[in-house]
Amino acid sequence: MKRRLLTGNAAAAWGARLADVDYIPAFPITPQTEIIETIAGWTDSGEMDASMVTMESEHSMITAAGTAAATGVRVFTATSSQGLLYAMEMLYTVAGWRAPFVLVNVSRALAAPVTLEPDHNDVLAARDSGFLQLHCSTCQEVLDGVLLAYRIAEDSRVRLPMIVNLDGFYLSFTREPVEVPTAKEAKAFLPPFDSKGMSFRASSPISQAVAVLGGGPYSYFRYETHLAALNALTVFDEAAEDFSKIFGRSYGSVESYRTEDAKYLFVMMGSFATKAREAVDRLRDEGWPIGLLRPRLVRPFPAEAIARLASGKEAVAVIDQNLSLGKGGVLFTEVSSVLYGQPGAPVMLSFIGGLGGRDISPEEFFEIAGVAKHAAKEGKAPPPRLLYTEDELKEVRKLQMIANVERGELEDEDE
Amino acid sequence: MYRIRFHGRGGQGMKTASRILGTAFFIEAFEVQDAPIYGAERRGAPVFAYVRAGREAINERGAITNPDLVVVADDTLVPVPAAGVLRGVTENTVLIINSVEEPETWRERLNLTGPVVTMPGVKVGDAQEVRFTGVVSAAAAAAVTGVISKTSFEAAIREEIAPLGEAVVDENLKRGVEAFDLTVKNGVSIKEGSTVSAAAYKRPEWIELGFESAAISAPAIHSAATSERMKTGLWRTVRPVIDYDRCNRCWWLCSTFCPDGAISVNKEGFPEIDYEHCKGCMICMAQCPPHAISAEAEHGRKEGGDEA
Numbered sequence: 001m002k003r004r005l006l007t008g009n010a011a012a013a014w015g016a017r018l019a020d021v022d023y024i025p026a027f028p029i030t031p032q033t034e035i036i037e038t039i040a041g042w043t044d045s046g047e048m049d050a051s052m053v054t055m056e057s058e059h060s061m062i063t064a065a066g067t068a069a070a071t072g073v074r075v076f077t078a079t080s081s082q083g084l085l086y087a088m089e090m091l092y093t094v095a096g097w098r099a100p101f102v103l104v105n106v107s108r109a110l111a112a113p114v115t116l117e118p119d120h121n122d123v124l125a126a127r128d129s130g131f132l133q134l135h136c137s138t139c140q141e142v143l144d145g146v147l148l149a150y151r152i153a154e155d156s157r158v159r160l161p162m163i164v165n166l167d168g169f170y171l172s173f174t175r176e177p178v179e180v181p182t183a184k185e186a187k188a189f190l191p192p193f194d195s196k197g198m199s200f201r202a203s204s205p206i207s208q209a210v211a212v213l214g215g216g217p218y219s220y221f222r223y224e225t226h227l228a229a230l231n232a233l234t235v236f237d238e239a240a241e242d243f244s245k246i247f248g249r250s251y252g253s254v255e256s257y258r259t260e261d262a263k264y265l266f267v268m269m270g271s272f273a274t275k276a277r278e279a280v281d282r283l284r285d286e287g288w289p290i291g292l293l294r295p296r297l298v299r300p301f302p303a304e305a306i307a308r309l310a311s312g313k314e315a316v317a318v319i320d321q322n323l324s325l326g327k328g329g330v331l332f333t334e335v336s337s338v339l340y341g342q343p344g345a346p347v348m349l350s351f352i353g354g355l356g357g358r359d360i361s362p363e364e365f366f367e368i369a370g371v372a373k374h375a376a377k378e379g380k381a382p383p384p385r386l387l388y389t390e391d392e393l394k395e396v397r398k399l400q401m402i403a404n405v406e407r408g409e410l411e412d413e414d415e
Numbered sequence: 416m417y418r419i420r421f422h423g424r425g426g427q428g429m430k431t432a433s434r435i436l437g438t439a440f441f442i443e444a445f446e447v448q449d450a451p452i453y454g455a456e457r458r459g460a461p462v463f464a465y466v467r468a469g470r471e472a473i474n475e476r477g478a479i480t481n482p483d484l485v486v487v488a489d490d491t492l493v494p495v496p497a498a499g500v501l502r503g504v505t506e507n508t509v510l511i512i513n514s515v516e517e518p519e520t521w522r523e524r525l526n527l528t529g530p531v532v533t534m535p536g537v538k539v540g541d542a543q544e545v546r547f548t549g550v551v552s553a554a555a556a557a558a559v560t561g562v563i564s565k566t567s568f569e570a571a572i573r574e575e576i577a578p579l580g581e582a583v584v585d586e587n588l589k590r591g592v593e594a595f596d597l598t599v600k601n602g603v604s605i606k607e608g609s610t611v612s613a614a615a616y617k618r619p620e621w622i623e624l625g626f627e628s629a630a631i632s633a634p635a636i637h638s639a640a641t642s643e644r645m646k647t648g649l650w651r652t653v654r655p656v657i658d659y660d661r662c663n664r665c666w667w668l669c670s671t672f673c674p675d676g677a678i679s680v681n682k683e684g685f686p687e688i689d690y691e692h693c694k695g696c697m698i699c700m701a702q703c704p705p706h707a708i709s710a711e712a713e714h715g716r717k718e719g720g721d722e723a
Binding site: 005007112113116169170173174175176177271272274275277278279281282283285286288359361362363364366367369385386387388389390391393400403 | 434437438441446447448449450451452454473474475476477478480610611612613614616617618619620621622624631634635
């Protein structure tokens with residue numbers, strides 16, 4: 001195993017290479033492009049023995065990935081943001097086929113307005129599709145996550161596609177030390193795909209997209225898929241245990257950092273959670289009983305683990321890097337639903353931050369801790385808060401001033 | 416932890432500089448994080464890259480707001496607000512700037528209290544020198560850390576430049592080592608900065624963002640006709656020229672296919688090219704059925720479109 005500097009994108013490509021995938025349908029989009037560029041270089045030079053095909057859209061790309069997986073070969077693909085949304089119809093469809101493969105999503109906030117920087121509204125739009133979701137916070141976790149994802153997706157108790165999510169810029173273009181396993185080590189953890197009789201072939205056609213009417217059959221198929229997704233909780237733990245034996249890195253479905261004696265918790269997903277980790281250390285330096293929970297698995301949702309780790313705490317501050325318009329933070333809603341009515345349920349606080357890659361400063365984490373402590377004392381949570389400062393609004397006001405002048409000029413011209 | 420920021424323009428090698436420095440730290444057994452930040456990538460646009468290096472795993476992420484060192488490869492970026500060159504610079508921050516002006520001039524002009532040095536070994540204003548800006552920036556940064564040996568720095572150059580071939584590696588090694596030595600002679604050094612303390616910190620000035628009508632809060636661009644005012648004809652290196660003797664007045668092929676709407680059709684049915692806006696993509700030439708459009712080099716003509 002060699003430790004080297006890799007971007008999150010390169011780590012994702014290494015994951016695919018070490019998983020010894022057979023087929024990669026691809027379509028480029030910022031900030032994912034480097035993944036398929038890297039793989040294209042390897043398939044071209046012969047370092048990777050796989051067939052890579054560039055498709056005309058993400059919709060076709062996911063269709064190709066699903067159909068190829070249904071033949072029993074190992075498939076990898078990657079997209080981001082608008083691309084994931086363009087593929088949305090097929091995400092639900094191939095998950096319904098129960099076609100197992102791995103899709104890396106490089107999170108980037110959605111239009112409109114257009115941006116390149118990350119938040120989680122893109123990947124959360126796929127939340128209910130049947131794709132499982134693993135969220136990474138370091139480049140190491142991206143490589144490891146791709147290997148883990150194949151073990152889970154291909155397991156006969158699951159057989160569903162899985163998304164491995166990494167944040168654009170903060171991981172995709174950021175180099176960090178990553179331990180790269182040898183091909184032999186990777187194979188010991190992830191043997192070749194045993195498709196157990198999946199045999200979709202041109203010579204013996206099977207209809208994967210059957211029509212069912214009346215609701216009864218439909219409910220059966222959908223609920224079976226739901227149960228398969230829930231099985232992934234057990235399968236994840238098993239795979240993570242094997243992983244830890246071979247590679248010495250342990251992954252729980254929920255990362256739990258300094259939570260044991262904590263009264264207050266931050267809850268976050270993705271790479272920004274390492275910022276929360278740093279804030280926990282700084283607050284601990286000053287004697288604060290505070291910790292961090294980070295769901296790695298988002299689908300299936302590790303409800304039991306979260307309930308166990310968060311029950312008995314005084315206050316839990318969920319910082320969502322997403323916004324369900326007209327409701328609020330998605331993770332806040334999900335964590336609250338797990339804890340509501342449970343004995344020892346903490347006061348729940350909701351913060352929205354990091355939209356469109358907006359940074360969250362150490363000072364903001366300290367302030368959130370203070371708000372959580374106060375809420376615990378009062379026994380009552382304040383309304384949800386957007387992390388947004390006076391200076392940020394001033395910058396927006398400047399842009400609006402320019403826009404208004406220009407609009408005024410246009411109106412004058414029209415007269 | 417060391418926190419180092421490189422500022423330059425697209426094409427000046429700031430990403431490469433951050434990678435050489437990151438790899439050099441890594442060879443010295445530091446934990447490292449390096450990354451570029453850019454928006455819509457293009458040559459000449461402000462770009463910055465950063466490196467964090469420490470003895471323990473790094474949890475901080477994203478743009479560095481409290482740098483120990485800022486390297487500015489292009490001094491024209493200093494007055495550009497979007498470039499944010501001076502963000503978080505304090506009396507403890509060292510500034511290395513690529514400039515013909517004296518360090519003292521920059522200290523006074525920017526009212527800086529920390530050390531300022533000019534970048535060694537780059538001839539400012541020489542277009543041929545741009546390709547070495549990256550390695551020289553990395554060299555200056557590596558030298559002022561005091562914890563990166565010249566051997567490790569050379570190994571980092573080899574590792575990062577290798578894909579460009581041996582000749583390029585050799586040139587970069589020569590210029591990098593030269594700049595490294597010159598910087599060491601300067602005697603400036605940086606110290607590892609501290610982390611923000613949770614005991615005494617400046618509270619964020621959060622506000623309650625209130626409702627505003629869509630007339631104000633929808634992201635619409637009101638500035639119409641900017642494409643007309645932008646003389647994109649300046650971008651052209653090749654110009655399409657219509658031979659009206661061969662044009663059969665099909666009326667629409669060249670003008671329809673023009674992606675910039677720079678070809679109109681006059682009353683007689685002949686196409687006319689608006690050279691103030693034609694970018695020279697030559698799609699019209701490719702489309703014209705009677706081959707009535709030819710390509711001419713723009714070189715030697717007056718900029719903007721008029722005949723020389």
